[in-house]
Amino acid sequence: MFSEQRTEMEESIRKIRNGRINRRSFLERVGAIGLSSAAAISLLEACGGNSNSTGGNGGSTTSLVWLSEQDTTGTYAALVNEFNQSVGKQKGIHVTSQQVASTDDLLARYTNMLRARSASVDVMSIDIVFPAQFAASQWTTPITDTQWPTSDRANYLPGPIQGCTYQGKLWAAPLRTDLGVLYYRKDLVSTPPKTWDDLVNSAKSASPKSTKYGYVWQGAQYEGLVCNFVEVLYGYNGSILDANDSTKVTVNSPEAKQALTEMVSWVGSISPLAVTTYQEEPSRTVWQNGDATFMRNWPYAYALGNDPKQSKVADKFDITSLPYGGSGTVGHSTIGGWNLATNAYSKNADASWEFIKFMLQPEAQKKLAINASLTGSLQSIYTDSDVLAKQPLFSKLGPILKNALPRPVSPQYSDVSDAIQRNIYQALKKQASVSAALSSLEKDLQAVIKK
Ligand code: GLC
Numbered sequence: 168m169f170s171e172q173r174t175e176m177e178e179s180i181r182k183i184r185n186g187r188i189n190r191r192s193f194l195e196r197v198g199a200i201g202l203s204s205a206a207a208i209s210l211l212e213a214c215g216g217n218s219n220s221t222g223g224n225g226g227s228t229t230s231l232v233w234l235s236e237q238d239t240t241g242t243y244a245a246l247v248n249e250f251n252q253s254v255g256k257q258k259g260i261h262v263t264s265q266q267v268a269s270t271d272d273l274l275a276r277y278t279n280m281l282r283a284r285s286a287s288v289d290v291m292s293i294d295i296v297f298p299a300q301f302a303a304s305q306w307t308t309p310i311t312d313t314q315w316p317t318s319d320r321a322n323y324l325p326g327p328i329q330g331c332t333y334q335g336k337l338w339a340a341p342l343r344t345d346l347g348v349l350y351y352r353k354d355l356v357s358t359p360p361k362t363w364d365d366l367v368n369s370a371k372s373a374s375p376k377s378t379k380y381g382y383v384w385q386g387a388q389y390e391g392l393v394c395n396f397v398e399v400l401y402g403y404n405g406s407i408l409d410a411n412d413s414t415k416v417t418v419n420s421p422e423a424k425q426a427l428t429e430m431v432s433w434v435g436s437i438s439p440l441a442v443t444t445y446q447e448e449p450s451r452t453v454w455q456n457g458d459a460t461f462m463r464n465w466p467y468a469y470a471l472g473n474d475p476k477q478s479k480v481a482d483k484f485d486i487t488s489l490p491y492g493g494s495g496t497v498g499h500s501t502i503g504g505w506n507l508a509t510n511a512y513s514k515n516a517d518a519s520w521e522f523i524k525f526m527l528q529p530e531a532q533k534k535l536a537i538n539a540s541l542t543g544s545l546q547s548i549y550t551d552s553d554v555l556a557k558q559p560l561f562s563k564l565g566p567i568l569k570n571a572l573p574r575p576v577s578p579q580y581s582d583v584s585d586a587i588q589r590n591i592y593q594a595l596k597k598q599a600s601v602s603a604a605l606s607s608l609e610k611d612l613q614a615v616i617k618k
Pocket of ligand 1: 236270294295296344345390391392394447465502503504505
């Protein structure tokens, strides 16, 4: 939500409270700034439901805007609604949620908003790769020990908490982690592949006989390509930066050459040429249409793929670890995930924390897992019997989580990412050879790291 829209929304709330507009014109006004009718009605209810009342708690209502990544399952919207009806009602807080499709677009929104010191969003979902960058600019309000005691933090996965920590402070709270997994059609593949060679052979024997394509993944030029590339790279024992010295660029290596040559070979053979335009959702569409034998995606695609109302492959697939190649002996997912942070310029920091706290609680974390197969940050959901019964994917995640590795950690992450995206994409599109792409990537990364 841009600041003019927010001003318009707040103005409409003021007017309906003062009896200066009626219900219909309130709904028209907030509809005109892009609020869905469900969100507009729930906002109206929070304002008292008619033209002259105050918030549901009898006092005034603090309206919060939560901007997040996309959730196609509707679970985020349901949790927002639950918050508004419970804690929100008691404490006079009303959350409106907005979603943006890709992490790159979300970053662009935040960067514009925060450089302008705008508070058009209160609670920001930020990708696991960005807390350090946001913290270095002091764009989020750190979470204190009083707000979130250490004893409770210990119940959450340590990796994501570490990912939100910068210079000893916690700049965001981990809502959920994420990890790349390999989806395979269990009706077509008897033994899931362990190596990339196995996958290629298996894909070639199933497609085009049984499915249109062998393997779909995320090859568009955006953050998802970084994830896909590092996963193959790590599986070949390669790296981007030296594990012991992050100022040393190690990407131009024989392992990286093997990994990138492998990926380039898929485009137009086991993968459609259009894979270089795919983000997560187009890959999932092809997959759910029954058109691919294998797919690389995040756990969110599990619940959706098993929904017979929208998927032709419900109950026909399973997941396994991503393959490895060359001298590698185990596949590695990259660690993804999303964190909730309060905009440092928000005037509603306490109310924002109330909402963040609600999303961290076991009930919300369990709903994310059961309704959307989202891998929450609360450790107990991984062994929860209700979760395991509804989403058997959780029983397979142990070893995948254990071998998952982060993308390079850097306070200049967006520049690191941009260099990887551009150069790897050129190789996939055959606009640069594998060797040329890797030496150009090496040079670009050296320039970023020297800054
Ligand atoms: C998922 C991950 C996130 C990653 C993004 C790439 O949302 O959780 O960490 O950056 O995909 O598209």
